[in-house]
Amino acid sequence: xxxxxxxxxxxxxxxxxxxxxxxxxxxxxxxxxxxxxxxxxxxxxxxxxxxxxxxxxxxxxxxxxxxxxxxxxxxxxxxxxxxxxxxxxxxxxxxxxxxxxxxxxxxxxxxxxxxxxxxxxxxxxxxxxxxxxxxxxxxxxxxxxxxxxxxxxxxxxxxxxxxxxxxxxxxxxxxxxxxxxxxxxxxxxxxxxxxxxxxxxxxxxxxxxxxxxxxxxxxxxxxxxxxxxxxxxxxxxxxxxxxxxxxxxxxxxxxxxxxx
Numbered sequence: 001x002x003x004x005x006x007x008x009x010x011x012x013x014x015x016x017x018x019x020x021x022x023x024x025x026x027x028x029x030x031x032x033x034x035x036x037x038x039x040x041x042x043x044x045x046x047x048x049x050x051x052x053x054x055x056x057x058x059x060x061x062x063x064x065x066x067x068x069x070x071x072x073x074x075x076x077x078x079x080x081x082x083x084x085x086x087x088x089x090x091x092x093x094x095x096x097x098x099x100x101x102x103x104x105x106x107x108x109x110x111x112x113x114x115x116x117x118x119x120x121x122x123x124x125x126x127x128x129x130x131x132x133x134x135x136x137x138x139x140x141x142x143x144x145x146x147x148x149x150x151x152x153x154x155x156x157x158x159x160x161x162x163x164x165x166x167x168x169x170x171x172x173x174x175x176x177x178x179x180x181x182x183x184x185x186x187x188x189x190x191x192x193x194x195x196x197x198x199x200x201x202x203x204x205x206x207x208x209x210x211x212x213x214x215x216x217x218x219x220x221x222x223x224x225x226x227x228x229x230x231x232x233x234x235x236x237x238x239x240x241x242x243x244x245x246x247x248x249x250x251x252x253x254x255x256x257x258x259x260x
Contacts, residue, residue, distance in 0.1 A: 002053050008181055009038065009045040010174050015165050019046050022163045023095075023138050028116045030159060031142040033167030036213020038178075039142045042167070043097045052136060053094035055085045063104035065111035069124060081127060086111070090122045093134030101141040102154050109158055115139050116161035172198060175214055183221030189230075193217050196234060196259050206248055212238050230260050 022029050023046075031039040040056070047054035057068065068086035072079040089096035101108065114121045120133040141162065143154060170178060172194055180190035197212040220237035224230055239252045 001055065003044050003048040006048050007041055007044045008178075009041055010170065010178055012038070012167065012170055012174070015042060015167075016046070018163065018165060020050075023050060026120065026135070026138070028139040028141070028162045030154075030162035030164050031140065031167055032145055032164060033142075034169070034213060035144055035210060036215030037167040037169055038214065039167050040097070040099060043095070043140055047095050050095070052138070053089075053092065054097060055089045055094050056097045056099060057085050059098055059100045059102075059104040059108070061103055061105070063108060065105070065107040068098075068108060069111055069122070070126075072126065087122060087124065087131070089139075090115070090131055090133045090137050093136030095138045095140060098139070098141040100143055102143040109154075112139060112141075113161075169198075169201065169214060175217070178214060179217050179221050182218045183225050185221050185225045189224060190221060192230075192260065193220055193224075193234065193238075196256050197238065199255065199259065200238070200242075200252060206243075206251075208242055208248075210242065212242065216241060231257055234260065 019029060019042075021027075031042070033039060043056075044054060057063070066084070068084045070082050070084035070087050073082050074080075083091070086096055088094065098104070098108075098112075111122075114123065115133060115137075116139060120137070122131045122133065123129075124131065145153070169175060172191075175197075176187060176190040176194045179185070179193060180187045183190070194217060197214075197217045201211045216238045220233045223233035223237055234256045235253055239249060239256060242252070243249060
């Protein structure tokens with residue numbers, strides 16, 4: 001997919017020059033960090049500026065190497081090979097983004113192994129072929145180290161095959177600017193929503209699996225811009241997605257209403 005319009009993105013640190021250098025030197029990149037911190041948007045931004053097609057695969061527990069590499073499909077009475085997204089990217093010289101790669105089946109890591117070192121090759125076992133990657137091919141993967149259970153953590157030997165970029169929530173000023181721009185709401189309203197989000201993030205004693213992402217703050221802001229009451233928007237977009245525990249929900253609702 002060609003990114004036709006420049007995505008809105010505010011740099012957090014040195015991720016842009018690092019990604020640029022990795023692309024030029026043909027190194028794979030691993031984006032680490034919580035959900036909703038801009039990892040996908042960053043890849044789209046870089047694909048736009050590098051003028052490269054972007055193929056995104058949202059990995060889940062059923063994602064297999066076959067899903068990425070390809071398979072034979074029946075056309076009439078004939079079995080025809082169909083390239084998967086990884087094979088297409090390798091041949092075309094696109095950027096492939098494996099989002100939440102640690103969620104995929106272990107054979108996915110095996111499949112990309114030879115693409116993450118000097119060989120830059122992909123083996124199609126069902127065809128008995130080995131493909132050398134196009135010079136512009138780039139492998140980018142992401143995962144959330146704090147979310148995956150131990151058996152879904154990436155092995156150190158796998159992580160060490162990538163250039164690592166750590167993502168976190170932007171500072172308060174940048175996050176408010178992002179929310180204001182994305183939802184087209186006044187900056188003062190965005191600042192108020194961000195303060196609520198940051199307060200909830202600091203409540204580590206609640207033991208939430210995930211906390212309020214920038215994405216959730218933007219969702220609340222979009223609802224407010226559409227005319228929804230602030231308290232209701234914060235409730236449904238920033239609080240309800242976090243937990244089903246009624247006591248925690250009630251505490252978070254009360255906290256947010258005090259801050260609005």
